[in-house]
Amino acid sequence: MAIVSQESSQITVHEPVAVEVRNLCRSYGETQVLKDVSFQVEPGEIFVIMGPSGAGKSVLLKHIIGLERADSGEILIAGKDASSTKTHRDIRTGIVFQAGALFNSMTVYENLALYPTEHRLYDKETIRRKVMEALAIVSLEEAADKIPAELSGGMKKRVAVARALVIEPQLLLYDEPTSELDPILAATVAELIATVRKETNLTSIVVTHDTVLAKTIGNRVALLLDGRIHTIATPDELTRNDDPDIQDFLHPKIDLDNPRFRRS
Amino acid sequence: MKMNKPLFESIGSGVVLFLRALYFLPTLPRQFRRFIEQCFQIGYKTLPLVAILSFCIGAVLALQIGYSFRDWGTQQFIGSIVGLSMVRELGPVMTAIMVTGRVGSAITAELASMRVYQEVDALHTMNIPPERILVMPRLAAIAVTMPVLTITSVLFGWFGGAVVAQNVAFISLDSAIYFRSLKDFVDTAAVMDGLIKAEVFGIAVVLICCNVGLRTTGGPREIGFSVTRAVVASIIFILLLDYFITRALL
Numbered sequence: 008m009a010i011v012s013q014e015s016s017q018i019t020v021h022e023p024v025a026v027e028v029r030n031l032c033r034s035y036g037e038t039q040v041l042k043d044v045s046f047q048v049e050p051g052e053i054f055v056i057m058g059p060s061g062a063g064k065s066v067l068l069k070h071i072i073g074l075e076r077a078d079s080g081e082i083l084i085a086g087k088d089a090s091s092t093k094t095h096r097d098i099r100t101g102i103v104f105q106a107g108a109l110f111n112s113m114t115v116y117e118n119l120a121l122y123p124t125e126h127r128l129y130d131k132e133t134i135r136r137k138v139m140e141a142l143a144i145v146s147l148e149e150a151a152d153k154i155p156a157e158l159s160g161g162m163k164k165r166v167a168v169a170r171a172l173v174i175e176p177q178l179l180l181y182d183e184p185t186s187e188l189d190p191i192l193a194a195t196v197a198e199l200i201a202t203v204r205k206e207t208n209l210t211s212i213v214v215t216h217d218t219v220l221a222k223t224i225g226n227r228v229a230l231l232l233d234g235r236i237h238t239i240a241t242p243d244e245l246t247r248n249d250d251p252d253i254q255d256f257l258h259p260k261i262d263l264d265n266p267r268f269r270r271s
Numbered sequence: 272m273k274m275n276k277p278l279f280e281s282i283g284s285g286v287v288l289f290l291r292a293l294y295f296l297p298t299l300p301r302q303f304r305r306f307i308e309q310c311f312q313i314g315y316k317t318l319p320l321v322a323i324l325s326f327c328i329g330a331v332l333a334l335q336i337g338y339s340f341r342d343w344g345t346q347q348f349i350g351s352i353v354g355l356s357m358v359r360e361l362g363p364v365m366t367a368i369m370v371t372g373r374v375g376s377a378i379t380a381e382l383a384s385m386r387v388y389q390e391v392d393a394l395h396t397m398n399i400p401p402e403r404i405l406v407m408p409r410l411a412a413i414a415v416t417m418p419v420l421t422i423t424s425v426l427f428g429w430f431g432g433a434v435v436a437q438n439v440a441f442i443s444l445d446s447a448i449y450f451r452s453l454k455d456f457v458d459t460a461a462v463m464d465g466l467i468k469a470e471v472f473g474i475a476v477v478l479i480c481c482n483v484g485l486r487t488t489g490g491p492r493e494i495g496f497s498v499t500r501a502v503v504a505s506i507i508f509i510l511l512l513d514y515f516i517t518r519a520l521l
């Protein structure tokens with residue numbers, strides 16, 4: 008995987024930001040999805056949020072990026088309210104959606120160039136260089152003129168990461184970046200997240216249920232169970248913790264004689 | 272009253288959408304490529320359909336009038352009647368209905384799928400308002416192409432009527448007489464009224480279809496529901512507006 012050296016890097020470095028989530032609650036109709044969630048992310052950190060499907064991880068990310076409004080509690084990005092559009096205009100934030108959310112009617116190149124073009128950040132030639140650079144980071148230069156429908160699942164994921172990189176974010180959220188990828192590609196994306204963080208010094212929040220990913224790239228890992236933060240710990244602490252819920256999630260034992268779905 | 276809540280919500284959000292799209296109108300030069308593409312989609316590709324259908328409507332209209340008045344010696348008025356009805360009523364309404372079916376449904380399907388597959392969310396996270404790049408270029412395109420489509424519709428309708436009037440045995444009205452009687456009745460005011468109507472219909476249809484598309488939530492099934500809802504709402508709206516604009520312009 009070609010990672011462009013720091014000197015030649017076209018991706019501009021901005022100050023990383025801190026994120027603080029305070030007593031966040033959110034219900035959809037009768038069901039409460041987020042129950043009093045609080046945590047802090049340090050500037051420049053890779054903060055991993057793990058949890059089973061349906062725990063509320065994607066909902067949490069949507070609140071941080073400002074797509075959803077909380078019922079109560081607040082989220083601060085560099086001290087500013089995450090639910091206001093102005094915050095996201097002042098601070099560059101990006102998200103890699105679980106399903107990619109690429110613009111299906113545009114080519115890969117247009118997908119990446121949209122943000123700098125619409126916000127008139129650079130002249131055409133600079134945008135071209137930056138886009139090609141981002142595509143080079145994810146080894147997809149040759150796919151620039153393809154449309155998303157022509158890409159494989161893994162390629163779409165990498166394009167989604169590249170599109171977020173072009174935004175040159177100070178805070179980047181990843182929603183299950185390695186799900187649906189084969190082990191090699193998953194490792195590539197893990198390396199990518201770590202490299203991006205090293206080269207651009209941004210703050211990353213990674214949602215995943217990939218234990219290997221969490222342990223290798225995370226500075227700290229939060230375990231979200233049923234809408235509540237169960238534990239926040241470093242990967243080592245988490246491995247050593249003997250809480251049955253944690254161990255069951257990290258190393259689920261497949262017990263054919265006593266299947267889970269038959270347990271009361 | 273309870274049943275009407277979604278209706279008022281839709282109308283309210285439609286008005287908000289329109290105002291927001293208007294607010295972004297000054298950025299049109301930057302969206303010029305999207306605008307031209309939409310003109311092509313909306314205008315150029317709808318033109319043949321509008322021409323053929325209007326020709327048929329004009330022809331049938333002339334046939335009906337010619338048959339009904341065949342023993343009255345008033346055949347020369349076919350030109351005036353076809354001319355006026357095409358210009359004031361059938362041209363704008365039929366064009367708007369064809370735009371709904373050919374363009375509006377496609378707009379709703381596209382925007383609804385962008386909603387469902389989180390593309391609109393992605394735009395929001397990039398601080399790019401969907402009104403600016405999705406709605407405004409389409410509204411501008413319909414505003415420019417609707418008069419062209421309507422004039423095409425009217426001309427082909429007149430021509431269809433003339434062909435029938437001349438060639439059907441029990442009418443046998445010479446084209447020159449047909450067009451002379453048409454000119455006696457169709458004045459600039461009638462043409463302007465028709466074009467104003469068409470412009471309002473076109474903008475309303477695109478606005479409704481964008482609004483319904485952008486308000487879609489759920490999965491692929493809801494995309495289909497949204498298209499149906501947008502088309503039905505547009506046609507009802509066209510017919511209601513038609514009455515009130517006609518009253519206002521008379």
Ligand SMILES: Nc1ncnc2c1ncn2[C@@H]1O[C@H](COP(=O)(O)OP(=O)(O)O)[C@@H](O)[C@H]1O
Nearest residue numbers: 035036040058059060061062063064065066067
């Ligand atoms: N827009 C919504 N409307 C209703 N329920 C929702 C909505 N979004 C998420 N949920 C519910 O919230 C819960 C958590 O969803 P999600 O955050 O997507 O889980 P995950 O942790 O797998 O990403 C699920 O039970 C889901 O049904």
Ligand SMILES: [Mg+2]
Nearest residue numbers: 064065105182
């Ligand atoms: Mg999820």
